[in-house]
Amino acid sequence: xxxxxxxxxxxxxxxxxxxxxxxxxxxxxxxxxxxxxxxxxxxxxxxxxxxxxxxxxxxxxxxxxxxxxxxxxxxxxxxxxxxxxxxxxxxxxxxxxxxxxxxxxxxxxxxxxxxxxxxxxxxxxxxxxxxxxxxxxxxxxxxxxxxxxxxxxxxxxxxxxxxxxxxxxxxxxxxxxxxxxxxxxxxxxxxxxxxxxxxxxxxxxxxxxxxxxxxxxxxxxxxxxxxxxxxxxxxxxxxxxxxxxxxxxxxxxxxxxxxxxxxxxxxxxxxxxxxxxxxxxxxxxxxxxxxxxxxxxxxxxxxxxxxxxxxxxxxxxxxxxxxxxxxxxxxxxxxxxxxxxxxxxxxxxxxxxxxxxxxxxxxxxxxxxxxxxxxxxxxxxxxxxxxxxxxxxxxxxxxxxxxxxxxxxxxxxxxxxxxxxxxxxxxxxxxxxxxxxxxxxxxxxxxxxxxxxxxxxxxxxxxxxxxxxxxxxxxxxxxxxxxxxxxxxxxxxxxxxxxxxxxxxx
Amino acid sequence: xxxxxxxxxxxxxxxxxxxxxxxxxxxxxxxxxxxxxxxxxxxxxxxxxxxxxxxxxxxxxxxxxxxxxxxxxxxxxxxxxxxxxxxxxxxxxxxxxxxxxxxxxxxxxxxxxxxxxxxxxxxxxxxxxxxxxxxxxxxxxxxxxxxxxxxxxxxxxxxxxxxxxxxxxxxxxxxxxxxxxxxxxxxxxxxxxxxxxxxxxxxxxxxxxxxxxxxxxxxxxxxxxxxxxxxxxxxxxxxxxxxxxxxxxxxxxxxxxxxxxxxxxxxxxxxxxxxxxxxxxxxxxxxxxxxxxxxxxxxxxxxxxxxxxxxxxxxxxxxxxxxxxxxxxxxxxxxxxxxxxxxxxxxxxxxxxxxxxxxxxxxxxxxxxxxxxxx
Numbered sequence: 001x002x003x004x005x006x007x008x009x010x011x012x013x014x015x016x017x018x019x020x021x022x023x024x025x026x027x028x029x030x031x032x033x034x035x036x037x038x039x040x041x042x043x044x045x046x047x048x049x050x051x052x053x054x055x056x057x058x059x060x061x062x063x064x065x066x067x068x069x070x071x072x073x074x075x076x077x078x079x080x081x082x083x084x085x086x087x088x089x090x091x092x093x094x095x096x097x098x099x100x101x102x103x104x105x106x107x108x109x110x111x112x113x114x115x116x117x118x119x120x121x122x123x124x125x126x127x128x129x130x131x132x133x134x135x136x137x138x139x140x141x142x143x144x145x146x147x148x149x150x151x152x153x154x155x156x157x158x159x160x161x162x163x164x165x166x167x168x169x170x171x172x173x174x175x176x177x178x179x180x181x182x183x184x185x186x187x188x189x190x191x192x193x194x195x196x197x198x199x200x201x202x203x204x205x206x207x208x209x210x211x212x213x214x215x216x217x218x219x220x221x222x223x224x225x226x227x228x229x230x231x232x233x234x235x236x237x238x239x240x241x242x243x244x245x246x247x248x249x250x251x252x253x254x255x256x257x258x259x260x261x262x263x264x265x266x267x268x269x270x271x272x273x274x275x276x277x278x279x280x281x282x283x284x285x286x287x288x289x290x291x292x293x294x295x296x297x298x299x300x301x302x303x304x305x306x307x308x309x310x311x312x313x314x315x316x317x318x319x320x321x322x323x324x325x326x327x328x329x330x331x332x333x334x335x336x337x338x339x340x341x342x343x344x345x346x347x348x349x350x351x352x353x354x355x356x357x358x359x360x361x362x363x364x365x366x367x368x369x370x371x372x373x374x375x376x377x378x379x380x381x382x383x384x385x386x387x388x389x390x391x392x393x394x395x396x397x398x399x400x401x402x403x404x405x406x407x408x409x410x411x412x413x414x415x416x417x418x419x420x421x422x423x424x425x426x427x428x429x430x431x432x433x434x435x436x437x438x439x440x441x442x443x444x445x446x447x448x449x450x451x452x453x454x455x456x457x458x459x460x461x462x463x464x465x466x467x468x469x470x471x472x473x474x475x476x477x478x479x480x481x482x483x484x485x486x487x488x489x490x491x492x493x494x495x496x497x498x499x500x501x502x503x504x505x506x
Numbered sequence: 507x508x509x510x511x512x513x514x515x516x517x518x519x520x521x522x523x524x525x526x527x528x529x530x531x532x533x534x535x536x537x538x539x540x541x542x543x544x545x546x547x548x549x550x551x552x553x554x555x556x557x558x559x560x561x562x563x564x565x566x567x568x569x570x571x572x573x574x575x576x577x578x579x580x581x582x583x584x585x586x587x588x589x590x591x592x593x594x595x596x597x598x599x600x601x602x603x604x605x606x607x608x609x610x611x612x613x614x615x616x617x618x619x620x621x622x623x624x625x626x627x628x629x630x631x632x633x634x635x636x637x638x639x640x641x642x643x644x645x646x647x648x649x650x651x652x653x654x655x656x657x658x659x660x661x662x663x664x665x666x667x668x669x670x671x672x673x674x675x676x677x678x679x680x681x682x683x684x685x686x687x688x689x690x691x692x693x694x695x696x697x698x699x700x701x702x703x704x705x706x707x708x709x710x711x712x713x714x715x716x717x718x719x720x721x722x723x724x725x726x727x728x729x730x731x732x733x734x735x736x737x738x739x740x741x742x743x744x745x746x747x748x749x750x751x752x753x754x755x756x757x758x759x760x761x762x763x764x765x766x767x768x769x770x771x772x773x774x775x776x777x778x779x780x781x782x783x784x785x786x787x788x789x790x791x792x793x794x795x796x797x798x799x800x801x802x803x804x805x806x807x808x809x810x811x812x813x814x815x816x817x818x819x820x821x822x823x824x825x826x827x828x829x830x831x832x833x834x835x836x837x838x839x840x841x842x843x844x845x846x847x848x849x850x851x852x853x854x855x856x857x858x859x860x861x862x863x864x865x866x867x868x869x870x871x872x873x874x875x876x877x878x879x880x881x
Contacts, residue, residue: 322620326774436777437615437628440784444635447654451646465649466517467656 009106015124019048021107022114022122026050032114037064045084050110051119055137063099063119063132070097084125091130101130115190139164140269145247147414152289157247162192162266165249169196169262172253177201183214186221191266193217193228201259209457210261210274225265225272232274234454239422241415242455244276251285275455279463279475281416282306287478295478301410303476308407309420313350314431314439316400320346322435338394346397347432353393353401354428356383358421361405512715515722517648519729521793523659524651525707526557526733528790529610530700531662532759532783534737535744537841540753542692543683547741549692554734556693557701560853561730563860564704565723568711570863572719576708576855577804583862593805595851596706600798602847603703605826606840607791608632611784612826613836614757619780629826632784636791637819641812644713644796651789658789659736661782665763666743668772672765677749678742697853698845700737704730705852709797756833757783795819 011018019034026032031054037047049064068082071090091103102118104110105128110120118131142164145157158165166180177199185193195214197207213232222228229243230236246252247269252262255273263272282302287295319326320335327335342349360379367375383401387393404424411417423446430438453460463471473479513521538546571579576596580589611632612625639647682689714722744758747765755761760783763775798818803811830836 323777326777328770328773434623434627434631435620436780437619437784438631440781441631441635444788445638447650448635448639448642448646451650452642459649461649465653466514467649467652 009108011105011107011127011129013125013127015046015048015122018122022050022110025107025111039068040082041080046124048122049119050114051134052114052117055117056119056134063134064121066099067097067121067130070095084123087123088126092128099132101132104129104131148246148248150286153286154250156249158249158269158271160267160269162194162264165264166194168249169252172249173198173256183218185217189221189223191222194264196256196262196264198256201257202261203259206456207261224268225263225270228263228265229272238449238453239419240450240453241419242275242453242460244273244280244413245270246273247271248285254285275458277455277462278450278460281413282475284412288481292478292480299476299478305407305410306420309404309411310423311427311439312400312404312407313354313424314427317346317350317428318431318435318439335396338396341391342394343391347428349393349397350428353383353397357401357405511643511645511713513645513648513713514715515718515725517652518714518722519725520652520655521648521710522707522726522729523655523733524789525793526700526704526730527736527786528700529607529783529787531736531740531786532757532779533610534696534700535741535758536753536756537695537837538692538741539745541695542688543753544678544680544745545682545689546692546745547738548681549689550696550738550741552693553696553701556697557704557730560702560856561704561726563856564708564711565726566860567708567856567863569719570867572716573712575712575800575804577801579859583859583866590805592855593801596801597798599847599851600794601822601825602844604791604794604798604822605829606844607787607794609826609830609836611787613833614783617833626827629823632788632791633819633823635788636795637815639792640795640799641815647792654785654789658782658785661778662759665759665766665775665779666739668766668768668775669743669747669762671768672762673743673746674749675746677746695841695845698848699840702848702853705856706797708856709800
């Protein structure tokens, strides 16, 4: 009930007037069903139910019967004795009903409820209405997320249904400190956005900053969590992601314990984790399910993969063009031998191969699934065998490009992989112009750029710059879980009390 | 004006390491060997002692005038006119030092790595990186340098360690082949470059977080000692590798890395030292440009502290291309003239200010000339 609703919006006691107004609101909406009913002595009273056929299971629309049945003694029948006054009195005072219902008093509420899958019942002679949630839009099963498969660990992933996702989070963190605040965005999409945090784990300054950034999004028609991400992010033009996504509920729950804020949205299966720090992109949820030594080894592999994905082609260009003396002699001979007859300098050779590899990768994503293998066969032939035979690229170059590709695939977060793909090209240019010195300058500028980035007010490189040796136990190595649990990364959890203000990180 | 950024004591310590080691880990052994022969490391140790004295004066000034840079200190102790003169001297010093550091990078590249590329390419790209870094502010620099110093030291120590088979300790004897005079000469060079330069660090002290004074002093001494030990190590290793010829070898650590050959696995390590040298020079150049800009801003009392950054670095770029006619001239200016300037201007200024601060404190505490024991 909204007492402050404008008078014109309020439901009137005249059912026909209400019906006309609703018909006006939903004119040319094929899937809106307005069903008149009659009840009472000699079927003398009228009612109407309004629902959206496309999102309501019509077989379940027996809500009128249910409503009337709530008022008669314990017998089934036609409810002949019921009058509109009785209905108004009973439901107006929130009488008991076998199914939960909502009491609504304005056309606006009626409209929203119809569009959310409720059946709205309007009775003649009562200036309010009740609505039941009936059936729901079919939803995908909870399955393992395609993008984040694991060997060990739970196989549960978020789906497009907001309530199911929130329910899965509640299942994992059964504490009243798990707070969920919601807002509705957009006049047209009218979707719910819910942000979730753990009250004693989150940094209050960060939460306030997050809320401040979120302000104003209500007016925007956001259709996915990525809209929210771009709405609240600090730096628009950087290739580096400042927030993380996951479809795994265990990752989301762990992020909450780390003091992150999650953003979930209706019809969007991805959970946005705010903020994400650079070092967090080295890890996956599975790191905590396998043995310490293996997790640490994998960490190192990933760190190596980062460097390879960003700079292997540029390193090859720099060394083979400017500093051949840095190759051990035997390797140098092999390189020179393989480059013989190639008409392009190493830089162009690398560019051609990298660009064709990127094209192939992009084509592989967009193509219909049955055509996919054909592309990979063609690709393997073109940028592999044929390019070498045609003397466009040297075998070593193909190895370099392939290794770079493999390295970038082994980066667990797709967004970060994209960032490294972008960074690779300026590095190649700088290596092509000035060799290792150029790479060095490019790396320094890249490091400077990363150090200047912030995410929700925190330095993006936290852990590395500012360097915190304590954090290295979950960056360079994955310390034993016993150690990590005894003193969690998020120190607020230790106290267990209300969240303290975060100490400003330098 | 915006509120001043502050950095923590540990970041300050790493800034001090970046400031004082800089590129000298690669550069310093050669001129010292030239001047002092085998006594190079002894002269380094002696000048480290002198550097500690300068550092203690810097820290004393920070205690008596917290939050004040050298120019502001001068202003409050001597008045505005002498402060302006001091600032002009400082700016002149930095107009020499900054181009010299960057010219060092260019010199290294053109003489060893890429001989056909003209030096303005290296100098201008270096200045680009430096000026963009300084523009980002001292906090970003402090964060970056912490990691970069670790990388630089790691690389240098890797080379020093891998060169173990090359060392011949007997080269260290005799300790004083030419008597005391070469030792004093070496001490003079190393007292100016790199140890005395810490006097300029006074300009950075206001950026230290005020709440951690005792910790800051401890950490700065520790950082400075780490610098001393590192440079000493590099000098000793260079002597042990090249013996009497060490003076003839430019970029000693680089040459050592060139000699490393352990099986087929560890060879051609010079890229690592090249990286360390560029990193060191880059960090030092950033800090010097920051100080230069700060001094100019304080001298001219500008509201916008970034307005002068690009003009100043452009002037420095031009100076770096024109100031040194050839490598011999570079060596003369950097190892003969620069130490003298550091000692006569920077260190003298810091000593003078410290003495004045001490006197003014004393006269303020005991205005009537009573002794300390008086009630």
